[in-house]
Amino acid sequence: MKIGVIGAGAWGTALAQVAAHGRRPVRLWARDPAVAEAINTTHANPLYLPNIALSPSIEAVSDPAAMAEMDALLVVTPAQAVAAVLATMPVGPKPLVLCSKGIEAGTRRLVGEVARAIHPDAPIAVLSGPTFAYEVAAGLPTAVTLACEEPELRKALSARLAAPHFRPYATDDVTGAEIGGAIKNVLAIGCGVVEGAGLGQNARAALIARGFAEMTRFGLARGGRAETLAGLSGLGDLVLTCSSTASRNFSLGVGLGQGRSAVELLADRRTVAEGAFTAPVLRQAAAEAGVDMPVCEAVCRLLEGAAVGEVIGALLARPLKAEGQ
Numbered sequence: 001m002k003i004g005v006i007g008a009g010a011w012g013t014a015l016a017q018v019a020a021h022g023r024r025p026v027r028l029w030a031r032d033p034a035v036a037e038a039i040n041t042t043h044a045n046p047l048y049l050p051n052i053a054l055s056p057s058i059e060a061v062s063d064p065a066a067m068a069e070m071d072a073l074l075v076v077t078p079a080q081a082v083a084a085v086l087a088t089m090p091v092g093p094k095p096l097v098l099c100s101k102g103i104e105a106g107t108r109r110l111v112g113e114v115a116r117a118i119h120p121d122a123p124i125a126v127l128s129g130p131t132f133a134y135e136v137a138a139g140l141p142t143a144v145t146l147a148c149e150e151p152e153l154r155k156a157l158s159a160r161l162a163a164p165h166f167r168p169y170a171t172d173d174v175t176g177a178e179i180g181g182a183i184k185n186v187l188a189i190g191c192g193v194v195e196g197a198g199l200g201q202n203a204r205a206a207l208i209a210r211g212f213a214e215m216t217r218f219g220l221a222r223g224g225r226a227e228t229l230a231g232l233s234g235l236g237d238l239v240l241t242c243s244s245t246a247s248r249n250f251s252l253g254v255g256l257g258q259g260r261s262a263v264e265l266l267a268d269r270r271t272v273a274e275g276a277f278t279a280p281v282l283r284q285a286a287a288e289a290g291v292d293m294p295v296c297e298a299v300c301r302l303l304e305g306a307a308v309g310e311v312i313g314a315l316l317a318r319p320l321k322a323e324g325q
């Protein structure tokens with residue numbers, strides 16, 4: 001199975017490295033021809049994944065037409081760019097493996113729904129889990145969820161993408177896998193705020209646990225399964241991203257917690273912090289689904305510039321409730 005990867009940021013490049021394990025040929029599409037050129041000539045992606053020597057069997061291209069020869073395409077652009085980029089790609093009946101984490105602003109579509117609308121003949125899979133790109137590219141042990149409704153394709157993709165340090169776990173719950181990855185980014189911003197404002201480890205653990213309850217409520221309402229939300233793509237990724245400044249979302253939250261504005265923090269960065277885009281659309285989607293998500297709502301308010309003390313105070317002052325609610 002010839003693998004093409006769409007998007008040569010940190011995660012697309014790391015996944016190309018996984019798929020190139022054993023010197024298997026992989027084609028990596030970069031929007032920026034200079035990034036493609038750097039990968040082909042230096043076998044490195046200094047802009048997005050510095051200090052990693054890439055496999056020489058990764059060939060970078062910047063012409064979408066070059067992806068026509070591939071058998072399956074991994075989609076790894078920021079979630080808000082998936083529709084525009086997929087519209088330029090020669091997909092047809094090729095499987096699309098969605099690796100972006102987010103919900104589309106305006107339409108409130110999960111990335112899988114975006115892909116199905118643009119390429120209705122392409123079977124869909126989702127690859128998601130606790131995966132800092134640098135660690136994966138460096139060959140550190142990593143496990144992911146690989147979700148696909150078609151059993152034969154699920155098996156073939158798992159076999160093709162598995163590597164000695166990279167272990168996919170299969171499920172048919174595509175929606176559950178997508179929702180965990182999208183919502184954990186919003187919650188990671190919240191955990192970063194707790195860190196940046198010095199609110200303590202108790203608060204961080206409470207936010208992870210209550211945030212997971214929100215993720216589960218929303219995921220179930222949208223048709224995902226509890227076991228998937230409690231798995232690698234849900235709870236697993238939530239714990240990872242809520243624990244480390246290696247996360248861009250967590251780091252954004254740290255800045256907010258230190259009193260800087262979201263506008264200033266986002267203007268400062270070249271790489272994507274998906275939670276900042278997912279939070280406002282998640283607020284709308286939760287209202288539409290009738291799901292109460294007070295932690296995610298608090299993150300929205302913090303991104304809009306509300307003061308940390310006021311937002312945390314309001315969260316804690318809500319009427320007391322049972323833990324299972």
Ligand SMILES: NC(=O)C1=CN([C@@H]2O[C@H](COP(=O)(O)OP(=O)(O)OC[C@H]3O[C@@H](n4cnc5c(N)ncnc54)[C@H](O)[C@@H]3O)[C@@H](O)[C@H]2O)C=CC1
Nearest residue numbers: 008009010011012031077078079081100101132133271272
């Ligand atoms: N970095 C990581 O550790 C992981 C990232 N992800 C997800 O993968 C997706 C991509 O993230 P990264 O590779 O880390 O991002 P990045 O910030 O490292 O790179 C983004 C890439 O997308 C390209 N891009 C940006 N805007 C674009 C547009 N409008 N059209 C086409 N291309 C565009 C950039 O040129 C760059 O190649 C995100 O949804 C992220 O949540 C998932 C797992 C791990």
Ligand SMILES: O=C(CO)COP(=O)(O)O
Nearest residue numbers: 129130131132247248249
């Ligand atoms: O999705 C990720 C890890 O699984 C990467 O998290 P950040 O986008 O917050 O860096």
